[in-house]
Amino acid sequence: MEGMTSPAELYQTHRELLDRAISAAAARDYWSAFPESPSKKVYGEEAAPAGDRAFTALLGKPFPVDVPGAVGAVATERSPYGIELGVSYPKADPLALVAAARAATPGWRDAGPTGRAGIAAEILTRLHARVFELAHAVQHTTGQAFVMAFQAGGTHALDRGLEAVACALSGTTRLPARTSWTKGDLAMEKTATVVGRGVGLVIGCTTFPTWNGFPGLFASLVTGNPVIVKPHPGAVLPLAITVQVCREVLAEAGLNPDVVTLAAEEPGDGIAATLATHPDVRIVDFTGSSEFGDWLEANARQAVVYTEKSGLNTVVVDSTGDYRGLLRNLAFSLSLYSGQMCTTPQNILVPRDGIETDAGHRDVAEFGADLSAALDKLLGDPRRAAGTLGAIVNDGVLGRLDEAASGSGVLHPSTAVSDEQFPGATIRTPVVVRLDAADEKTYTQECFGPVSYLITTDSTAHSLAVFVETVRAHGALSALVHSTDPAVLEAARSAALDAGVHLSENLTGGVFVNQTAAFSDLHGTGANPAATASLTDDWFVAGRFFTLQSRRHVASS
Amino acid sequence: MEGMTSPAELYQTHRELLDRAISAAAARDYWSAFPESPSKKVYGEEAAPAGDRAFTALLGKPFPVDVPGAVGAVATERSPYGIELGVSYPKADPLALVAAARAATPGWRDAGPTGRAGIAAEILTRLHARVFELAHAVQHTTGQAFVMAFQAGGTHALDRGLEAVACALSGTTRLPARTSWTKGDLAMEKTATVVGRGVGLVIGCTTFPTWNGFPGLFASLVTGNPVIVKPHPGAVLPLAITVQVCREVLAEAGLNPDVVTLAAEEPGDGIAATLATHPDVRIVDFTGSSEFGDWLEANARQAVVYTEKSGLNTVVVDSTGDYRGLLRNLAFSLSLYSGQMCTTPQNILVPRDGIETDAGHRDVAEFGADLSAALDKLLGDPRRAAGTLGAIVNDGVLGRLDEAASGSGVLHPSTAVSDEQFPGATIRTPVVVRLDAADEKTYTQECFGPVSYLITTDSTAHSLAVFVETVRAHGALSALVHSTDPAVLEAARSAALDAGVHLSENLTGGVFVNQTAAFSDLHGTGANPAATASLTDDWFVAGRFFTLQSRRHVASS
Incomplete structure (x- = not known):
């Protein structure tokens, strides 16, 4: 279609970034794709006020995002800084979201690993262009101070997202897509196709909706799965902006935007549990309390469940x-x-x-x-x-x-x-x-x-x-x-x-035990009960996809 | 100790083989480390009769393998070819096996990925030296005809085992063991250590005890886990030989041989279920009926469960x-x-x-x-x-x-x-x-x-x-x-x-749909209910270990 940029073209656009991210994740020295300083020297004079205006323009009205099958609206957020937010979101119907995700799956599968990584990189790039707006959204839902919201909620979250994209792209391209096999007189051509496990569900937390939400979102996407994003009712806006950008990029690339949808609810509606145990939901990412995390691990039996819960640091x-x-x-x-x-x-x-x-x-x-x-x-x-x-x-x-x-x-x-x-x-x-x-x-x-x-x-x-x-x-x-x-x-x-x-x-300087750096530090581990995987290791991405082969004879050369 | 060959030395001995296996698993063209033809031209005049004699010498007596905590003996096999076997094995006490495995864990962790891969390659090499004996053992427990037992139960099983070693070694060395991290004035040194998930349990089947047993056994071993091998009561001997060789190699390398133990039982003792649900058993590999496989998936909740069950081909x-x-x-x-x-x-x-x-x-x-x-x-x-x-x-x-x-x-x-x-x-x-x-x-x-x-x-x-x-x-x-x-x-x-x-x-020649080739064809997939993983993909190995980091400041250069 005219004016469209295909997933393959987006991959070419972002190939250098993706290659650099893959090599950074392997080398594990310091690297960041998204400058963490909100200073004018880095982002220019206009970025901060423009982000402020963009954020303010969102307040007190319905947030503009399409949600398939939504009925009515919810407005559930309260700023820990005491300002009125008044943003409302379409109220999700869980079954409609799952149906929409399933319908979007074949086209997303056909986009292939590099096409999906191209889409993901474009999403991250556009989110970065809105990072000041995103930082305000994080600040006024989580209570993070602005600079921290800009960093942990903005650029570092984008880095963690890109890290997940890199790991997912590496993981899904490790087996060659096409190989030949020759044994004596016998010659075959073999094809390997990556298929996602099924519908992904990302359950966001109230303190780090983006930093903890992006890895699962992008890992599921790049491995071929549609994702339903279910924010905590107290911190919807940062993930609503994320879903909006995802859908915009998908649609512009000629794909079904329902690859990513938003599941907003009233507190206590419990749609996370409904979604997490739906037979078609096959991947669950959760950050939050041990109580609900343990419940998910015990009850979302049809899914691979990645949790980050609490512990005794x-x-x-x-x-x-x-x-x-x-x-x-x-x-x-x-x-x-x-x-x-x-x-x-x-x-x-x-x-x-x-x-x-x-x-x-x-x-x-x-x-x-x-x-x-x-x-x-x-x-x-x-x-x-x-x-x-x-x-x-x-x-x-x-x-x-x-x-x-x-x-x-x-x-x-x-x-x-x-x-x-x-x-x-x-x-x-x-x-x-x-x-x-x-x-x-x-x-x-x-x-x-x-x-x-x-x-x-x-x-x-x-x-x-x-x-x-x-x-x-x-x-x-x-x-x-x-x-x-x-x-x-x-x-x-x-x-x-x-x-x-x-x-x-012996941390006595400018590195703190509470901080982990994308591309270098693993965050969390399945080795103790506080989590089931690290951000981002092979285990975190390998469970999200399968590689299916087909093989046929070719004339022996 | 004198005369010992350390894990590191064994890695050096087998490094060329391991490197070749890793590159074969990546390229996925035809490759085999273990010649599949039992002909004299390949194995020499003496190999076949010597294997026959070695097998015959095992019959009608207790099989020589130490099993920690064993009490009494069991003799449970019957040859589908109608000959008397009469081999008995120490009868396992499940709790004693788990305790022995736990005690062996720290030394096995300290051997590191390459050391463990060296041990594994030595085990495979020694099993290959006994491949005719192993083939007879497979023939007279599974009913496979001799040539098939030699191939599917011998050399192809060894190839599948080596493939698992290669994938596990790749997977556990993908993150560098030691890295430096520099961000402005801040400089850190970071260490990454692979730790196994816990005790592994391999539950063998009656038709392909080695071909289906080796991948899980070697994947768990190389990723740092001790393994309890629980054969089907109808096909103990091939895995008893395997365990014997494992323990011999471990002991000769100065390691605790209880890294690998044998769990023989009377039919109906049900020790697979006891072991699979023990809190310290954290990895289960199973090949067999959907009924027990589904039971394991539902009940061995403390473990990662890899099953290969049945289906409608x-x-x-x-x-x-x-x-x-x-x-x-x-x-x-x-x-x-x-x-x-x-x-x-x-x-x-x-x-x-x-x-x-x-x-x-x-x-x-x-x-x-x-x-x-x-x-x-x-x-x-x-x-x-x-x-x-x-x-x-x-x-x-x-x-x-x-x-x-x-x-x-x-x-x-x-x-x-x-x-x-x-x-x-x-x-x-x-x-x-x-x-x-x-x-x-x-x-x-x-x-x-x-x-x-x-x-x-x-x-x-x-x-x-x-x-x-x-x-x-x-x-x-x-x-x-x-x-x-x-x-x-x-x-x-x-x-x-x-x-x-x-x-x-369109298979019309010498490739058959029932056969998959190690290093090229994936066998099974978690994408349908018949299995939970492929032999051998990242998912099959990534769940067996964690990578733990430590980090400390160093003088900035």
């Missing part, structure tokens, strides 16, 4: 050669986005006899006081504090924070912070509570939000044992050790392998 | 340019190992108006008569017939054959064949029964063994519709189409993608 403090760096780094990790990251440390294990540091010996109480002081220093200036903490995403987090803050053993109390720009924002500093290793009833529960525990153990060996035992049983998405002793570091590495968790060591 | 006959070739090829496919292959065609779909051939038009009755005559010609000479048919593996197959043969619509009756060398052998020619497309109650059940149905449909389009519908619902491991019409072939390819099954086209 652990820090083992043994000793350090940079005490100030340790405190500064750890204080930031506890404060960033008010601990509402799946990777924020919760359990900080310190031996009863204290720790050796370059500033001398510190007993547990002293370490607690020093960490508390480091938090106060980091968060002393309200403007800077607001930029680090972001806002509390919902009342559930606030309730847990209040409960922890009103209990015993509080080392660092939580205080309210005001935001100049958004007087209605709900902003709190983190609470740190002192516990003993015997208080396992408390610290083996995940307390999602700005609540961490400083836990006294008998020794570093005991800390490592507690680490292994609690993470094996309850899972974790991150782990950190501080030690100047090579033997302790070696033991910690071994413990992390036994626990089944990725490990950071 | 289908032939769509539309037209042919080589009628004699078609008949000869199809007759052989129905006869080989008495249809006791998971890939033997069962449902042969022919349009009511008949088919066009180079020998003129054939109506359905004529085609049935011609196929029957082709079977008689192939199986007319008893010696040749015995070599093709092999023996009936057990009374279950015999019962189904008798039932089909005594019903109505028999086009080709089954007859008994005698074997000069083994007068006690149970050998039967296949039965072909004529059905109509309306008789779906009969042909949508798998009738494992030498029973096939010639099914009249309304048209080739109807045949393709029946093909898609029955295979989507009940699964299949193979499919074949015969047509001279490019449009029909194109429609058949599309139908095979919809059905989710590999397709062969």
Whole structure:
């Protein structure tokens, strides 16, 4: 059709980017396709105000996206920064979405791996062109501060999406599409075709709708599956923008836009469960609570289920050669986005006899006081504090924070912070509570939000044992050790392998345990109960497709 | 220790073989590491008689293999060729096997991917040195005729094992073990370590204990898991020899031999179910009935379950340019190992108006008569017939054959064949029964063994519709189409993608639909209910391991 750009042409357009992404995912040095600084020097004078205007223009009206079979509308979001959103979305009929996805499947299969990767790269590129708008959408649904929303919700999410595209393209092209086979007089030609597993379902979370949603979305798409995107009712807009862009690119390429659809609902409608157990839904990606994640793993039996749930992120403090760096780094990790990251440390294990540091010996109480002081220093200036903490995403987090803050053993109390720009924002500093290793009833529960525990153990060996035992049983998405002793570091590495968790060591500078970099760091792992796969490894993409062969004789040469 | 060859040394010894296997699995042209002809020209004068003697020496006594925690012995095998076997095996205690496997895990993890691949290659090489002995063991447990036992049970099984080693080695080394990461002033060193998912369980079948057992065994081993091998009580010896060799190689390399153990039982003990649902068993490989395979998929929830079950292998006959070739090829496919292959065609779909051939038009009755005559010609000479048919593996197959043969619509009756060398052998020619497309109650059940149905449909389009519908619902491991019409072939390819099954086209020569070649043909697919993965694709290996990272700062360069 006139004016159309075919999937194959889009692949050619983006081939250099895709090739670069594939080589980056293999080499795993630092690489990013989408500049993370929102500064004018990078994006120009006009980008930020234009993004602001675009976001504002979306407020208070129906969001323009077609949803097959939708009936009525829902408006379910509330900004943690206190502004009125008032965006409504077509209310989805789950069966209509599945039917539309199935109808779109054959054309999507025929687009082939490179064609689908071309479409995906075009989608990412167009989302990047709207990254300021997307960042506002992330900020006002999740409560991430703007710069973080721009990075974690924007450019880093796009990087994670591109990483998934690269891994999916590698995985689906590893077997050659056409081969010849000759054995003596016998000669055959063989064809390999990638077919998707079936309809994909991406269930978004309320804190990282794009960062955690893009990998599954793009992995399913590039491997040949249509995807129904089911946002959390509290964070619809970032994924609605995503679906809008997907459908626009698909339609312009002459494909059925129902390859990607949006499933908006009222809170409590439970369409995630309906969709996840539909016989035609064969892939489920979920980020959120262990409760629903475990339910999906147990009940979505017809599907491959990729979950990222919650866990007990652990820090083992043994000793350090940079005490100030340790405190500064750890204080930031506890404060960033008010601990509402799946990777924020919760359990900080310190031996009863204290720790050796370059500033001398510190007993547990002293370490607690020093960490508390480091938090106060980091968060002393309200403007800077607001930029680090972001806002509390919902009342559930606030309730847990209040409960922890009103209990015993509080080392660092939580205080309210005001935001100049958004007087209605709900902003709190983190609470740190002192516990003993015997208080396992408390610290083996995940307390999602700005609540961490400083836990006294008998020794570093005991800390490592507690680490292994609690993470094996309850899972974790991150782990950190501080030690100047090579033997302790070696033991910690071994413990992390036994626990089944990725490990950071002696972070005292500008790298934080809660952050993982696309193309270099694996995020999550199926090796402990907090998740079922890594972003992004072979296992995360290989379950989404099959390779089917056909073979026929050819004249022997 | 003196005299030991370390895993790393074994990797160096076999590196050329492993590299070649990896490149063959990528290129997918014909390649085999283990010569399939048992002739003296290939293996020398002494190999065959020595293998015969080694096999005979095993009979009538306890098989020499250590099994941790075993109590007593079991002797459960019966040769389909009628000879006395009388081999006994230590009777396994499932909990002791799991405990032994867990204890062996850390050392096996530390051997690393290349070390484990070196061990695996050494095991395959030593099994190859015993391939004649192994072939006799396969013949007298499965009923495969000797040459087929040598090939399918020996060299081809070794090829499939090596293919799994190659895929597992590729998969576990795709992410570099050590990388550096530099972002501005920040520099880190990152380590990636492969850890196995947990204890592997391989549940063997009675017809192809090695060919179907080796891929899971070697894939689990190379990815870092200990493996408990649970043979079918009717076909223990081939896998007992395998376990013996595994333990010998492990011990000689200074590793805990309990990385591989044998789980022999009395029929009905049910230790497969006990093991498959043990919390520490995290990988299950199963080949056998849909009934138990489906049970495993539903109940072994703590594990990744790879199954190969049964299905409705289908032939769509539309037209042919080589009628004699078609008949000869199809007759052989129905006869080989008495249809006791998971890939033997069962449902042969022919349009009511008949088919066009180079020998003129054939109506359905004529085609049935011609196929029957082709079977008689192939199986007319008893010696040749015995070599093709092999023996009936057990009374279950015999019962189904008798039932089909005594019903109505028999086009080709089954007859008994005698074997000069083994007068006690149970050998039967296949039965072909004529059905109509309306008789779906009969042909949508798998009738494992030498029973096939010639099914009249309304048209080739109807045949393709029946093909898609029955295979989507009940699964299949193979499919074949015969047509001279490019449009029909194109429609058949599309139908095979919809059905989710590999397709062969116009086989009229020396390639048969029941055979797949390691390194080139994928065997099975998760795209239909007959299996959950292909031998051997990324999905088959990626679920068996995790990659865990650790990261630390280094001085920025």
